[in-house]
Amino acid sequence: MSLIRTLWQHQRILMVICLWHVLIIPVVTLLYLMYPLELNGVNGWVKPLKFAISSAVYAGSIAWIATLLPTTSRWYKLAAWTIAVSLLIETSLITLQVARGTISHYNISTPLDTTIYSLMATFISMLATANIICLCVVLFHKAIPTIIRIACGWGLGIAVVGMVAGVLMTSVNVSPSQLRTMQVDQKAPASYGAHSVGVDDGGPGLPFVGWSTVAGDLRVGHFVGLHGLQVVPVFALLLISGRLFRRNTPTQHQQLVQLVGIAYTAVTSLLIWQAWRGQSVISPDILSIGCAMAIGAVVLVGAWSILRSGAAKPQSQ
Numbered sequence: 415m416s417l418i419r420t421l422w423q424h425q426r427i428l429m430v431i432c433l434w435h436v437l438i439i440p441v442v443t444l445l446y447l448m449y450p451l452e453l454n455g456v457n458g459w460v461k462p463l464k465f466a467i468s469s470a471v472y473a474g475s476i477a478w479i480a481t482l483l484p485t486t487s488r489w490y491k492l493a494a495w496t497i498a499v500s501l502l503i504e505t506s507l508i509t510l511q512v513a514r515g516t517i518s519h520y521n522i523s524t525p526l527d528t529t530i531y532s533l534m535a536t537f538i539s540m541l542a543t544a545n546i547i548c549l550c551v552v553l554f555h556k557a558i559p560t561i562i563r564i565a566c567g568w569g570l571g572i573a574v575v576g577m578v579a580g581v582l583m584t585s586v587n588v589s590p591s592q593l594r595t596m597q598v599d600q601k602a603p604a605s606y607g608a609h610s611v612g613v614d615d616g617g618p619g620l621p622f623v624g625w626s627t628v629a630g631d632l633r634v635g636h637f638v639g640l641h642g643l644q645v646v647p648v649f650a651l652l653l654i655s656g657r658l659f660r661r662n663t664p665t666q667h668q669q670l671v672q673l674v675g676i677a678y679t680a681v682t683s684l685l686i687w688q689a690w691r692g693q694s695v696i697s698p699d700i701l702s703i704g705c706a707m708a709i710g711a712v713v714l715v716g717a718w719s720i721l722r723s724g725a726a727k728p729q730s731q
Contacts, residue, residue: 568675576639
């Protein structure tokens with residue numbers, strides 16, 4: 415309860431948005447179960463449900479980082495408000511489009527749908543910019559304990575890498591049917607952009623998340639990258655608590671966090687690259703497997719080297 419009270423005091427706007435998303439999760443879940451609506455071959459309510467969960471976690475994470483700052487940063491406060499408003503509008507518009515019986519992302523079939531999609535793109539761009547501002551504030555705020563500053567810096571940076579997949583989905587990648595409409599039919603498509611690479615969206619996918627099982631899916635790297643914001647800081651907190659590698663020095667802990675940050679960035683980049691090559695996450699080729707094994711080998715060798723080294727002098731965390 416003390417953590418929630420602290421979060422509420424430091425970043426009330428983000429906590430309000432976090433709570434709002436938490437409250438709509440059961441509502442959208444009921445709609446998902448009781449009033450299924452098929453859009454692109456899947457239950458349309460799954461998208462607002464996924465966004466509600468992800469947005470609640472993201473808002474809570476940005477709020478928690480704010481508690482680490484000894485004084486309220488004007489830039490961080492501006493970024494927090496931008497993120498809060500962007501998340502609220504994004505989830506609301508996604509839910510509105512499902513209620514209207516149509517898709518939200520890539521939809522340019524009518525002037526209204528184009529306006530809604532343009533608004534979504536604008537506010538997500540603002541959110542990405544705000545995330546970068548948070549990253550800069552954290553990196554330059556030397557009062558934050560070193561290991562936490564390193565972890566949050568990596569987490570926010572990896573989130574930016576994950577957002578690159580979002581840029582590819584909305585601005586670069588087009589489906590075969592969209593390409594055919596533009597090049598062969600010489601017409602404007604009803605939608606522009608896709609998360610599947612090499613096939614039209616809406617094909618066979620993994621349960622709930624819907625990631626394509628027959629082609630590349632940019633949502634995989636997008637998802638993994640965004641949640642680096644939780645994974646790396648949690649790893650750092652486990653090190654500080656003494657639940658991992660208890661007998662090692664603060665310097666070794668910092669090196670381990672750096673190693674995890676580098677490895678997580680590499681995995682996120684690999685998943686985006688794999689999807690861009692039109693390859694399903696569950697069907698990696700020898701090249702993807704080799705890259706994954708190389709990342710794993712570097713992590714194992716790096717961790718072994720750090721843990722075996724006792725020469726570094728302890729530094730203040």
